[in-house]
Amino acid sequence: MTKTAGGLTKLPLKPLLLLLLAFVFPERLRWLSSFEKMDIFDNSDLEYLVDEFHGFFDSEDDEPTGEVNVKSGGDSDFMDSDFEDDFDSTQSKTKSDTTAFEARNGEDIQGIPWERLNYSRDEYREKRLLQYKNFESLFRSRQELDKECLQVEKGKNFYEFQFNTRLVKSTIAHFQLRNLLWATSKHDVYFMKNYSLIHWSPLLQRGKEVLNVAKPIVPTMEQPGLLSHSLSRVQISTMAVKDDLIVAGGFQGELLCKKINEPGVAFCTKLTSAENDITNSVDIYNAPSGSLRVMTANNDCTVRLFDATNFTFINSFAFDWSVNNVSASPDGKLVAVLGDSPECLLTDAVSGKVVHGLQGHLDYSFSSAWHPNGQILATGNQDTTCRLWDVRNLSESLKVLKGNMGAIRALKFTCDGRFLAMAEPADFVHVFDTEAGYGSCQEIDLFGEIAGISFSPDTEALFVSVADRTYGSLLEFNRKRNRSYLDSIF
Numbered sequence: 001m002t003k004t005a006g007g008l009t010k011l012p013l014k015p016l017l018l019l020l021l022a023f024v025f026p027e028r029l030r031w032l033s034s035f036e037k038m039d040i041f042d043n044s045d046l047e048y049l050v051d052e053f054h055g056f057f058d059s060e061d062d063e064p065t066g067e068v069n070v071k072s073g074g075d076s077d078f079m080d081s082d083f084e085d086d087f088d089s090t091q092s093k094t095k096s097d098t099t100a101f102e103a104r105n106g107e108d109i110q111g112i113p114w115e116r117l118n119y120s121r122d123e124y125r126e127k128r129l130l131q132y133k134n135f136e137s138l139f140r141s142r143q144e145l146d147k148e149c150l151q152v153e154k155g156k157n158f159y160e161f162q163f164n165t166r167l168v169k170s171t172i173a174h175f176q177l178r179n180l181l182w183a184t185s186k187h188d189v190y191f192m193k194n195y196s197l198i199h200w201s202p203l204l205q206r207g208k209e210v211l212n213v214a215k216p217i218v219p220t221m222e223q224p225g226l227l228s229h230s231l232s233r234v235q236i237s238t239m240a241v242k243d244d245l246i247v248a249g250g251f252q253g254e255l256l257c258k259k260i261n262e263p264g265v266a267f268c269t270k271l272t273s274a275e276n277d278i279t280n281s282v283d284i285y286n287a288p289s290g291s292l293r294v295m296t297a298n299n300d301c302t303v304r305l306f307d308a309t310n311f312t313f314i315n316s317f318a319f320d321w322s323v324n325n326v327s328a329s330p331d332g333k334l335v336a337v338l339g340d341s342p343e344c345l346l347t348d349a350v351s352g353k354v355v356h357g358l359q360g361h362l363d364y365s366f367s368s369a370w371h372p373n374g375q376i377l378a379t380g381n382q383d384t385t386c387r388l389w390d391v392r393n394l395s396e397s398l399k400v401l402k403g404n405m406g407a408i409r410a411l412k413f414t415c416d417g418r419f420l421a422m423a424e425p426a427d428f429v430h431v432f433d434t435e436a437g438y439g440s441c442q443e444i445d446l447f448g449e450i451a452g453i454s455f456s457p458d459t460e461a462l463f464v465s466v467a468d469r470t471y472g473s474l475l476e477f478n479r480k481r482n483r484s485y486l487d488s489i490f
């Protein structure tokens with residue numbers, strides 16, 4: 001995606017940009033002035049600013065310490081209970097966590113001390129909405145778009161704020177790829193923090209490094225014909241976690257597969273030989289035969305399939321453009337292929353043949369999700385919309401859902417199909433009620449870059465990870481159950 005999106009061509013600019021930033025932003029209250037200064041950068045630079053410079057919210061608060069003590073050793077706890085002894089624990093609690101109780105009493109859910117700042121939250125929100133520049137690859141007129149979009153009733157509260165912890169700070173490797181958070185249960189969350197893949201237990205409030213990809217990685221599985229390849233210093237661009245398997249993709253076309261319960265990395269390889277063929281997307285899915293598969297999508301325009309138990313290569317399919325996201329339908333028969341094209345493709349999972357082209361989006365697409373019933377496909381695009389497609393009639397999209405300011409970079413349905421969560425690159429996650437025809441919605445409003453969103457498989461929790469040097473955190477929202485029957489009793 002980055003070839004045209006300008007991502008990689010901008011890489012050499014990084015040191016310069018950082019220098020510039022160091023010059024432009026004063027040490028303190030950097031984020032307050034940041035939106036005023038931002039217009040000196042063009043679109044793509046803005047994205048880099050945000051990408052490279054997570055200090056968007058740097059204020060007088062120091063980073064909570066403790067969590068920076070990631071040991072590079074494989075299985076080390078980095079948040080041992082004794083870390084709190086290192087400093088005043090009462091203070092650390094108020095600094096790093098926000099509870100539902102505190103939020104109900106008017107505290108900011110991310111712990112941003114608005115009362116100490118010169119702008120109110122509302123004023124800052126207004127400015128952000130006015131000044132945020134969405135990254136576009138194609139500059140097409142979006143005049144007609146608003147007319148097409150579904151009128152949605154906002155203000156619902158399907159998932160209630162439960163907890164925010166700044167002990168969890170995710171990082172993003174590439175500004176267009178925001179699929180770096182996975183919950184395999186309410187109590188098991190996986191995310192990336194620089195070169196560490198970390199498991200976080202919201203129950204124990206404890207994190208553990210599961211894999212360190214800065215060190216050389218030698219695959220443990222040996223088998224003739226396996227295309228494995230030792231790796232080191234992998235910048236994880238995307239990941240997927242399902243049951244006991246973690247699959248991750250890297251900036252230079254890497255693929256890593258790790259069994260959670262086994263030490264080391266079972267299988268890893270470089271999918272491409274070119275330097276910049278970023279692995280944009282990895283997926284774990286069940287083929288119609290029932291066997292588990294790993295699917296990858298790269299900037300080299302190729303989708304590859306592997307067996308997820310012995311990691312043998314199964315097949316590859318080439319397309320005309322860089323593939324940014326793929327997702328297999330629940331029955332494993334269809335694959336949505338999205339990339340550097342306004343057209344999305346529905347392909348046959350076995351032959352790779354295009355079954356249908358999906359037309360309507362105006363820019364490149366980066367995310368997709370299937371409703372568990374297999375009838376609805378959601379596609380997320382840089383044109384700031386998500387389109388819903390009914391596989392029974394693909395002549396045009398069924399509905400268009402619009403974000404507030406940015407591209408739709410992540411989409412997830414709950415396992416029961418009731419809700420669709422849709423994330424922008426920063427600040428907004430929208431949760432739609434599918435049973436209301438997507439016409440009613442909860443808008444989660446926060447500040448910062450979103451590294452990923454994930455529902456727990458039991459649908460009870462929604463996690464959102466924010467990548468920011470100071471206010472980076474993991475937010476947990478819990479599904480609100482209808483308890484009106486209790487109200488009528490008491």
Ligand SMILES: *[C@@H]1O[C@H](CO)[C@@H](O)[C@H](O)[C@H]1NC(C)=O
Nearest residue numbers: 028029032033116117118119
């Ligand atoms: C905040 O506003 C006050 C009054 O307008 C001003 O004196 C002060 O310098 C401002 N502080 C910052 C950090 O901008």
Ligand SMILES: *[C@@H]1O[C@H](CO)[C@@H](O)[C@H](O)[C@H]1NC(C)=O
Nearest residue numbers: 068169170171193194195472
């Ligand atoms: C990631 O690494 C950079 C550079 O070493 C460091 O400044 C930053 O604090 C790290 N981020 C997190 C979330 O640990």
Ligand SMILES: *[C@@H]1O[C@H](CO)[C@@H](O)[C@H](O)[C@H]1NC(C)=O
Nearest residue numbers: 223291292307309310311312
């Ligand atoms: C890998 O597993 C698949 C089925 O899961 C099987 O068809 C294939 O023969 C296996 N390959 C090897 C080399 O064991």
Ligand SMILES: *[C@@H]1O[C@H](CO)[C@@H](O)[C@H](O)[C@H]1NC(C)=O
Nearest residue numbers: 390392393394395396397398
């Ligand atoms: C498919 O949808 C289009 C547009 O809504 C409609 O015009 C067409 O009749 C539908 N086709 C079928 C076979 O239902």
Ligand SMILES: *[C@@H]1O[C@H](CO)[C@@H](O)[C@H](O)[C@H]1NC(C)=O
Nearest residue numbers: 281282283325367368410411
């Ligand atoms: C495609 O995007 C969706 C939504 O962000 C994500 O859930 C899915 O895992 C992505 N697919 C792959 C293969 O990365």
Ligand SMILES: *[C@@H]1O[C@H](CO)[C@@H](O)[C@H](O)[C@H]1NC(C)=O
Nearest residue numbers: 158433480481482483484485
């Ligand atoms: C909750 O229950 C009431 C009464 O049974 C019903 O009217 C309402 O629609 C329910 N709300 C949801 C969100 O299910």
